[in-house]
Amino acid sequence: MRSRAPKNPLTPLQKRFIRSGFESLDDQETIELLLSLCHPRKCRQLAKACIEQFHGLREFLSASTQELQRAGLSPSCIFSVRLLHELPEEVLRQKIIEKPVYKSAEEICDYLRYSMRDLKIEVFKVIYLNKRNEIIDAVDLFEGTLDSIPIRPREIMESAIAHNATNLIFAHN
Template sequence: MDKEQWQHKGAGHRGRLRDRFLVSGIAGLSDAEVLELLLSFGTPRSDCKEAARALLQQYGTFSKVLDAPPVSLAKIKGIGPKNSFAIQFIQAVAGHYLKDRIRGKRYLHSSKDVADYLIYSMRGLKIEVLTVLFLDSSHAIIDSEIVAEGTLNVNTVYPREIIKRALDFHAAAIILAHNHPSGELRPSHQDIRLTKTLFLLCSCMQIQLLDHIIIGNGTFSFADDGMMTTIRETCQRTLSSLTSS
């Protein structure tokens, strides 16, 4: 089969994949077929079927392929700079879309969208990252920012910087979120201590700390677990004792 015949056959195969997507959406394609189409954007004249299969064999899941670093991707047969760029770009686009989707929405009515964004943005990270969601007085989400990386505790997180950013956004409330690379969901003693410290300082600035969410093998919410209520009551007693003395 000459090159022209192969290209015609490959174009027909990709056309059928595109048609199936238009009819059934992403659910109509296997992970390998999704990757094959994605890689074809980077190298439209190449056969991407084997490269797509090699990616899944190497990383195990579609999400882990998207999370793979460029240096690692370059070691896969059939993955060149253009394919690597396509994978990195679509991963970044997905994260941008999820973040943009939550802006302006009330947190209490879109907690699933928030969880989707946090899980996606923190999934697979090798280090701990602390993200803060900034909310207005109606608890609509203004924006989110990563404010700390590395080992997160009261000695490495700077509350004044978080409060400064909240004031910059004119935020009335914030939500903390960080990941556990180990996958463990239960908060550590350091996580609880950090939450208490930030809650107390935010209260002094009339900013509400609504929740602290941990991303691991799933999600853990201080608010849903009742821990925020306990922390709130403890801090209120502390503040009362300070103002009455």
């Protein structure tokens, strides 16, 4: 019996990505590649419109659901964009949370940098550690406005006690 060729062969853009990765693509082509998964027929036009609206890949990936809807993306495509944006943060979070002992400030900084870089409001994050410097949890404890955030020491202490934390790492964007 002969095997049949797949009904949906790869596009030239997909082939180029498989050959050379993201380095061979500009921001618009990367967005087009992502949109081809949910809007195969109009991915090029949508990618062009998204670049005009968001001015780059990072801005596109960190756009709100409402902004993506206004750009003409379907709910399934918005889901794909949100998933792609939040997946690396989750991987980094698990990497630090599942580590038995906190040893590298660099790993913590990588996680914090990625998780906080695209925030549009002020956020105060707390990483809770036990007495052996094992990471218990990482929580956005306070949120503010565009340029200010109220920090309440009493709530920090109550939260630390609730987590049975003996050490805390604070981060603020």
